[in-house]
Amino acid sequence: MEIGIVGKPNVGKSTLFASLTLSDVPIANYPFTTIEPNVGIGYIRIDCVCKEFNVKDSPKNSFCIDGNRFIPIKLVDTAGLVPEAWKGRGLGNQFLDSISKTSVLIHVIDLSGSTDIEGRPVSPGTHDPLEDIKFLENELDMWLYSIIRRHWNDIVKLTKMRKLDINQVIYEKLSGVKLSIDHIKNALSSISEKLGVPYNKWGDEELIEFTKHLRRLSKPIVLAGNKIDYDIAWENYNKLKEMGYDIIPISALSELVLRKLANQKIIKYLPGDNDFTIIKEDKLNNKQLRALEKIREKIFEKYGGTGIQQLLNHVVFDLLNYIVVYPVRDPNKLTDAEGNILPDAYLVPKGTTLKDFAYMIHTDLGKNFLFGINIRTKMRLKGDYILNHRDVVSIVSTV
Numbered sequence: 001m002e003i004g005i006v007g008k009p010n011v012g013k014s015t016l017f018a019s020l021t022l023s024d025v026p027i028a029n030y031p032f033t034t035i036e037p038n039v040g041i042g043y044i045r046i047d048c049v050c051k052e053f054n055v056k057d058s059p060k061n062s063f064c065i066d067g068n069r070f071i072p073i074k075l076v077d078t079a080g081l082v083p084e085a086w087k088g089r090g091l092g093n094q095f096l097d098s099i100s101k102t103s104v105l106i107h108v109i110d111l112s113g114s115t116d117i118e119g120r121p122v123s124p125g126t127h128d129p130l131e132d133i134k135f136l137e138n139e140l141d142m143w144l145y146s147i148i149r150r151h152w153n154d155i156v157k158l159t160k161m162r163k164l165d166i167n168q169v170i171y172e173k174l175s176g177v178k179l180s181i182d183h184i185k186n187a188l189s190s191i192s193e194k195l196g197v198p199y200n201k202w203g204d205e206e207l208i209e210f211t212k213h214l215r216r217l218s219k220p221i222v223l224a225g226n227k228i229d230y231d232i233a234w235e236n237y238n239k240l241k242e243m244g245y246d247i248i249p250i251s252a253l254s255e256l257v258l259r260k261l262a263n264q265k266i267i268k269y270l271p272g273d274n275d276f277t278i279i280k281e282d283k284l285n286n287k288q289l290r291a292l293e294k295i296r297e298k299i300f301e302k303y304g305g306t307g308i309q310q311l312l313n314h315v316v317f318d319l320l321n322y323i324v325v326y327p328v329r330d331p332n333k334l335t336d337a338e339g340n341i342l343p344d345a346y347l348v349p350k351g352t353t354l355k356d357f358a359y360m361i362h363t364d365l366g367k368n369f370l371f372g373i374n375i376r377t378k379m380r381l382k383g384d385y386i387l388n389h390r391d392v393v394s395i396v397s398t399v
């Protein structure tokens, strides 16, 4: 599972990426700072079960700070997108390649309105971010449409001649875009039904409708309304929220500042906290102190935080519908074979059964599955048990 960070140039995509991954990537106030996509690891945050079980955990695939478990997830920061990128304009082709593998997109928009449609700096409040939302959706739709259009006649012909399943044929022909067969099925049947025309009679108009539906399913978008440190952002945020957009207000730059200072132990701050504490005031100059004061006043008091952690959690839990499950080997000590307590926290899709989960951990564990134990209740679980968020389970197998 990969999350793509997208948007027009110069809105703060790389700043968001850097704040989520703490990697050192080029950030600058001009368009096309990023050319090659940056790939890195961000972390979602949950209340760790260690508190409830009253143990000091020793995580391996994730980490735990003050009872908060941080679980890794792959992120891709992409090149800025300009109108008509789908025709190869700007860095269009690089961009589109880099989002092929993603299952959800974070669209960073500039709520301060201080960048024009191509990312050039303009005075704050002069550009309407709504334009950027529409343009990006259109770019993505047209990109997918251009691919589908190219293959469509072949798809229809092949399906008819060889009496194949149309969904499977689309899936294979468009394998580069990493669509799921369920999404194809869903889009094909709902658009055929809605338009009352079978797919083999579709013209361009029907194909565009199909593409739009498929794009919404396969690359859903969350808006990250960036630069909320500008006063004008408040108005734009509320306007877009009232229009029904799924938008999280963020300040990537503030988060980056806070995470760097927290890393140096100058402040105490965990991503997702609704406040921070200065620990070593003597390590900060006046300019930094003023910047922190401003972050507290303009971001924390007004919005309740930088929004960065909330954004990532929202994407993973609400859009992708994932849950977290802890597997342990020893049901009493909550350890793995090496004695690590609550070593792993897995992100799995909602609806995953215990047996599916066993296969995810190891094929042998799936093949030789006997039963599971719910550590909270000590009850035995069958293979078809549907896992819940924050379940702790032990899987017993014949080996």
Ligand SMILES: Nc1nc2c(ncn2[C@@H]2O[C@H](COP(=O)(O)OP(=O)(O)OP(=O)(O)O)[C@@H](O)[C@H]2O)c(=O)[nH]1
Pocket (backbone or CB within 6 Å): 007, 008, 009, 010, 011, 012, 013, 014, 015, 016, 026, 027, 028, 029, 030, 031, 032, 033, 034, 035, 078, 079, 080, 081, 226, 227, 228, 229, 230, 250, 251, 252, 253, 254
């Ligand atoms: N005021 C303010 N500025 C920000 C914020 N986030 C990013 N910026 C600034 O926006 C400018 C562009 O940031 P980048 O992260 O390079 O933007 P990008 O979207 O990756 O740009 P390209 O790679 O060129 O597409 C830089 O000057 C950042 O400091 C924020 O939360 N508030």
Ligand SMILES: [Mg+2]
Pocket (backbone or CB within 6 Å): 013, 014, 015, 026, 033, 034, 078, 079, 080
């Ligand atoms: Mg960039």
